Amino acid sequence: MKERPLILVTNDDGITAPGIRALIEVMNEIGDVFVVAPDSPQSGMGHAITVDNVLHCNSITVDDGPQIEYSCSGTPADCVKMAVNEILNRKPDLCVSGINHGSNSSINVIYSGTMSAAVEAGIEGVPAIGFSLLDFKWHADFTAAKKIVKQIVLSALQNKMPEDTVLNVNIPNLPEDQIRGIKVCRQANGNWKETFDKRTSPFGKEYYWLSGEFVNKDRGEDTDLWALENGYVSMVPVQFDMTAHHMIQKLNTWDL
């Protein structure tokens, strides 16, 4: 690639989150950066899009970096649609989403606004990578993550990104010298065992908070959870053809 690449940056924690500011800082070293990100936190939004409401999108300046930034009222997937089809003059060379404050490994890929933005870019034909750091805190330490992000983005730009596939990168919350490397993995088979915390409002009305704990049902050593538990960065290729191709033959035995 001779020219500087055009890089679209988005996230789900909102445009002022430290994670996206760290990502923008690194991307400014690599290419021309456009930021189109949610104006408020959108965690857990999955692949939601705004079909029953209007969208607002405003040019803003958050810091003195060279990037151009837009703050959007929609979901992460809306931001990518808006960027690719309305704001940018040409298709970006890469879309990066994150750095998410918290893990998006295993089944969380499906609930994650960060990863849905990357998947939406993939659907639109833009190579895309979602990055997450295993630290929920607002003031998480992104020092090691920034180096890993740079390494992976440079590698993705050099190699041709696989078509119809985006990358889900999770980074363990460790100092740089304790990270053992980057492992290509599959999504671990796990799920949330939900509990609902039932409370009563000051007006006597019952309400609930969704809560729960994650259960890893997968003992494989080729999974993202295994990699992260053993000090590796996990990199899972993610597709958006959701067909269970191996089940087609079985379903054809049903008498329909």
Place this chain on the structure above:
Amino acid sequence: MKERPLILVTNDDGITAPGIRALIEVMNEIGDVFVVAPDSPQSGMGHAITVDNVLHCNSITVDDGPQIEYSCSGTPADCVKMAVNEILNRKPDLCVSGINHGSNSSINVIYSGTMSAAVEAGIEGVPAIGFSLLDFKWHADFTAAKKIVKQIVLSALQNKMPEDTVLNVNIPNLPEDQIRGIKVCRQANGNWKETFDKRTSPFGKEYYWLSGEFVNKDRGEDTDLWALENGYVSMVPVQFDMTAHHMIQKLNTWDL
């Protein structure tokens, strides 16, 4: 199955939508029915879950049928989590979602609240089917759809549903005698080409409506779009392992 099956019914158009009322009517003929559905339309919500807000869930009566019904403030995925982990005493034998007013074929499976409810049930270990009729209208004619739903649900209960797979069923908007049968398909490779309709509010502020048209890039005759265009009901097995397994080897050639 000796006892009547316990069937969880949900949707994304809201608990009063004619599509879910038609689905409840059919399910009452087959099993004991619990409805846990959104109290308002949730189209396009994808796999969103409510993590930053509380949930309300109230027992309601909508008609004089034997089913038990709860109206929930959350997304379709929230409704399924709430039903399986808080409301029901035992795991349902089946979860059905819909009947959606409008298609959820091809890539729409990823934006669809209807299908995300089915996928969420699958993640929780409950066999699940999402049903959609290719008619967006509130007063769509569900006559033919109800017969097809009954046939597929009875077949799913008789046959063992494949594990880690849910079904995405789309029904063409045709009279019963013009529907040519049910085809097991793969998800067609297509996407939305978005346009943004830019307008100005009465207060002079610019805003956008997301719009666009669907582009089918797939000429295969084994896809859901082909089936629907040719008068068949499409039935796609859907998985929630999003790993692009075939790309793992290629990514291992990157120098990371």
